[in-house]
Amino acid sequence: MNRMQNRVRGWGARALVGAALAAAAVAGSLVVPAAASAATALPDGKTQETAAASCWEIKQNYPSQPSGVYWLLTPKLVYPQQFYCDQVSLGGGWVMIGRGREGWKENYNGLGTPEQIFSTPSGTAAFKPAQLPAKTVDGLLNGGRPDQLPPNSIRVNRASALDGTRWQEVRFSLTRRDRWNWTLSGGNPVGSWVFGGYTGSGGWTGSVGWGGPTMPQGYGFGNDDGTGWNMTGVAQRATHKYLEGWSYGAQVTGADTPTSYMWAPAGQGYAIPFAQMFVRPQLKLADLDFGTVPSTGTPASTLPSIPNSDAMKTVWGVSGLANGQAGELNVEVAEFGQAGNTVFAGGNFQYVQQTRDGAGKVEQPYLAGFDVNTGQWVSSFRPVLNGQVKAIATLPDGRLAIGGQFTTVNGVAQPALAFLDPVTGQLSGQQVKAEHRTVGAVPYIHDLDIQGGYLYVAGSMTHLTAVGTTTSASAWNGGRINLATGLPDTNWNANLNGTTVAVDASARGDRAYFAGYFDSKGGTYTPDGTAIQTGAGAPLTSPVWVPSFSESTVDAQGHYQGYLWQNGVAEIGDRVYLGGSQHSLFGYDRNTFQRVSGSITHNGGDIQTVDDNGSIVVAGCHCGDHAYQDKYLKKEITDPWTEVDKINYAGAWDAATGKYIPDWSPVVQSRAGQGVWGSFFDSTGALWIGGDLTDSMRAGQVNQWSGGFIRFAPRDSVAPSTPGAISSTPNADGATATLAWGASSDAGSGVTYEVLRGNRVIASTTATNLTVPVPAEATTYVVRARDVTGNRSASTAVFTLQPASPNALTFVTNGDSWSWRYSSDALPADWNAATFDASSWAVGKGLFARGVSGAATNIDPSNLATKPLSAQFRKTFTVDDPTTVVNGKVSVIANDGVVVYLNGVELGRVRMPAGAITQNTLANGVVSNATAVSNRVVFDVPAGALVAGTNVITASVHANYRATTDLSFDLAFTAERGTAPAPAPGPV
Structure with a gap:
């Protein structure tokens, strides 16, 4: 890393682009002209039909065009969209991707709306930050890597005076970024940079510290000695309410007023100025490949099925700590399960209630049921427990299996494990209790899983004993119960030398995975994650699984030492995912146990739960900052990563590849930072996450109380129906015709129709007709429907609009x-x-x-x-x-x-x-x-x-x-x- 070569002494004098000019450009560019020409004029970006590939292309084609709002289109953008182009500063051709004062966010899905950016690019009305979704920025780059942009093609223009009369320009390049995201405090390596007239190279955006070797304090790129102009990407400080922005150094003060272009609490430095952020991709429409449209039209396209980032509305939640203890092992909600139409939440909560203020508050500690469709509390389910519930599973006969720290259920002695009627909460059927026969120890069940006619049990115990019988099975920290007989299996003992926290029995029926605090099974080394065959005697798989860890050393026997514990394990397809200490979620090949993928989270970070729905892996953690892809060691300098993304107490990974899914980017708040300890996909596909959670964000950036748990509906991944066939009729002007098509049957849910001329979208409209020019030669059109999520229908068959015939009347x-x-x-x-x-x-x-x-x-x-x-x-x-x-x-x-x-x-x-x-x-x-x-x-x-x-x-x-x-x-x-x-x- 090279230090800044010259301390920045001067302030740029560049004023912000006029908001009035922007507003005028918006007013003149929202409507597709009825008589728009399909001629071969160079793209000017003034209409959807004449959209350009970039602001830079418009500048090249029409150098005198002013700054303002223009239509841009690339194959990755798919359809023309409006953006603000700065056509004056530093040669012009800059597209604005964000603007605002304090309160920028690192969410992948952006902040505010694109319209807020292009309609209000500057002025005090633009102080509330707005940022484009990262996918939109990728679309502006046409899927190109941000680190392959021409040098210094990323730009921040920030105020340097309280009244907005002076500005500082900062330009830089990234050296490790395969797609766009907003995690600029995550230590993204920087190549060349320019501060005003001063140049340099090296450094990172943001300040990164991992508790190990780190960059020295203040060594983000553009930093000087802390008394000058500081460029740390985004800064978060307790004194500044943890608000993010493009802050200056310690000696630069601002004012906490609605009109100050530099904000800071009274008497504080590190002022956060109003800033505009731009990129300058150099793309031309003629160079881009939009593909071909077959005569049958374009096929349907759908988005992957993942949870929505916006939370479902809170109907009921939980509150209080029933055992009176705080800390990460005593959070409000630690586990979920479902029987019938009821989802059960277990943990350390004391009450169920409807609002933050306690409306409808009822004491129902440790375990409660909620309707899977409505979220309503199921008040008929009222078990009485005397300790936490940590594990829930539904038996094939419909009974509810629970495990945890309790010793009695409804006043009956039933330590750590019980089977309940899912309607009444009463003990039901043959019971099995967990025992820990070591002097002074108590049994504690952490997890349950059902496969192949067995209930697998993970926890701290030595035996499983059928109540009222003489059948007792050795189950050292792991065992199973035969569901046909209701008795523990005396021929299957995990025999692990430490507590197990998670168990996942393979859907293939041949093995069960355990994770926790152990290092051997019967003397064979298998630290903190192991795979045990389901056959009699519970032998280890071959090869034996010996996981690797993100922060450890190796002793003389070749054994790992250090931070090793693991909290979650799940097999999906041919991969096994193991998550736990020091922020790691690693993927392993099922057959060889070779590690094939990895992520590290930061800050806090430990992975606390791992779950899946067959296609995505969800992991909960007490991490509130970033997830680093293809990273295997906690030390950031010695172990580079390929991408850094935002994570907020829970993240999602593609099960087939192990790649982080940045699209799922919920906004979540936690009572004490303990984060997410339980996750569950219900029968409707909705995701439930639980922990010491207090707040979530609904659609429209609406904050809500979410006590203990939050629900996320599955994202729509169904294409709209195909619109009806296109027809055309001439218009009175003789130069245009009206194309009309049948409405999509999904029109009531808010579809937009994309009209393609040739292979390119030339209009997006909610109407079922569009006025187009009568062509000089035969011209093809198709129409498809796009829903609000972004799924697209198959298009109509190709319709050919013929030129006006000399014989036409x-x-x-x-x-x-x-x-x-x-x-x-x-x-x-x-x-x-x-x-x-x-x-x-x-x-x-x-x-x-x-x-x-x-x-x-x-x-x-x-x-x-x-x-x-x-x-x-x-x-x-x-x-x-x-x-x-x-x-x-x-x-x-x-x-x-x-x-x-x-x-x-x-x-x-x-x-x-x-x-x-x-x-x-x-x-x-x-x-x-x-x-x-x-x-x-x-x-x-x-x-x-x-x-x-x-x-x-x-x-x-x-x-x-x-x-x-x-x-x-x-x-x-x-x-x-x-x-x-x-x-x-x-x-x-």
Whole structure:
């Protein structure tokens, strides 16, 4: 590491980019122009259709473009999105990824909303931090590695005066970062850097200390002697309420006022300034590969099934310490299990209650049940225990097995292990008790697991004894119970020389894994994690599993010494995950027991529980900072890592690869920092985590009390249904057409439609139609639905929009002018005749509607108390040489029903009864305006229906019932110029 070569003495004088300019850019860039051109002009980022690959590309194409909001698109971004581009500073081309004063976060999913960043990039209104999701930043880099950006392509512009009149520019490069994240206090190695006019290289973002060899205090990159300008990434200090930000050094003070550009508590240094963060990827749209779209359209794509980062709403929680003891082995919730529709929480809590203030508070110590679907406390389940519950499992016959530190259940002596009725909480069936026959010792059950007809038991004990029988089995810190007989297995003894904390019996039925505080089985060395065969005699597997540890030494016998204990173990597929002391979660090959993956957490760090749902591993810990991927030793300098991510008392790893899943990034608070000691996936797929937890964050950054445990629903991983096929109709301007498609059946849950022209998304819209230019050559489109989570449907089949044909005829277009009436007055009988005088009718343009937002003509502007049941429309047009008009088609938006006439002759009807139609005839079907727009009705125009000169097309639109919420109509009439039919042969 190289120290800073020059102490920074001067402040930059660069002002922030004007918020007014940004707001103006937003106002002018949110709408896709109706007549946008598909020409080959260079991307300017002004519309979705003309999105550029980067702010830098816009700067190269249009050097005079001002700073402001632009549309950007890369294959990894998938669809055009808006960002703020600084096109002035340091050569321009910078995209803003975050801004704010104190209160920045390291969450992978960002902070606030992207709109807050691009709409309010500066000024006091921007002091509340907002940061892009890390995936969005990766999208801006098109999946490129941040450490492969051109030198000094990451930039922080921070205020250096209380009134915001002076600024300091800092630019730097990262040397070890394969994707973006916000863990800038996690010791990310830095390459080159620039502070104003001063340059250097080396150092780390943030300050890292592991209790071992560390960087000397103050050696984050950009630090000087503590009296100047300090760049530690993000700083957290008790005096500063642990708020994070781009702080200065000890001698730089701020002010705790709403308008100060440099914040600090009164009299304190380490001021946190308002700062803007940028990156400058140098990407051009023409260089990017968007792939190809087959004729059948694009396939569906879904996100991996992981828990939502936002917690479910707290309904009930727990509180109090029932045994009066605090500390990490006495947390409120340590374990979960489920029987039927009840999830049981066990631990050291004393009460169940509904709110932080104690609403509904009831004393129910150590074990309680909650409805799996609603989270409601199950008040009928009321066992009485005299000690902690640490283990829960559901037997095949439905009974609930519990283990822990208790000695009585409902007043009956039942030490450490009991089987309960899951409805009443009473002892049920044959009971087995745990014994510890060493003088002065008491039995303590830590974990239970069921596999192959056996209940495996882990804890501190010497025997398992069937109550009321003479059957007793040696079970030195691990044993099992035959569930068919209800008796302990006398031929299976784990025979470990120390307490076991966790057990996981393999789904393959051949072995059981134990973790804990032991180093041998029957004299064979197998420290703190072991695999024991399920056959009679409980032999060790071959090879014997000898785990490795993150902070240890090796003695003369080749045995590990130091911090070795392990708290959790789980087999998933061909891997075994072991977690415990000194922050380690390591993955091992099931067959060879070679270590194949690893992570270290920091600070605090010890892994306390390991669970899985078959595809992801969840580990709880008393870690509140970072998880380091591919790290195996606790010392950070001697053991580099590949990535550092945020972790907050619990994290998730991909079971198949051992890679950390940063997407699951919950915000959790803990009473005393003991963190998560229990985790469980219930029958709905929701994840429960428990410990000394007090608070969690719901969607919308809503903080809530979560006493003892928190629930996380599974993230939606189901694709929306495919939209209906695309159709097109011409518009009145002659230069554009309207594409329409059927709504996705998931539309009620808030889908957005992505419209692809060729292989690139050119619009995202919640409507089921889009106005596009009539092309100069055949152009393909597909539409797919995207849900709020980011799952995408399969697209429609490819629709080809043809260029305007020289033979094309358009008699009526969408949005044309019509004469219309919407009245309960008697309708003249000849209203649809070509000779009818409609001069007294109103005139307006389509779309005609009532109750429809965005309609061009509101047919009920006075909101009539009694709604007419129908509306009528007339339009005249002229036709030359009608004998050559062929392929005539009338395309109608009909909400609810409609009858269409041409020159007084009915062309067709939809959702209308047979027979004569009157003004008060009700439609016999109902559709919404959105459905009618995306599913237009098409009528063929028969030969001979048109006449030379003036023609009239009329329509009567009918409601399904008088109080229907909407009524709408528009129509287009197109045809082609063909050849006049040959005259009939004359008489011979």
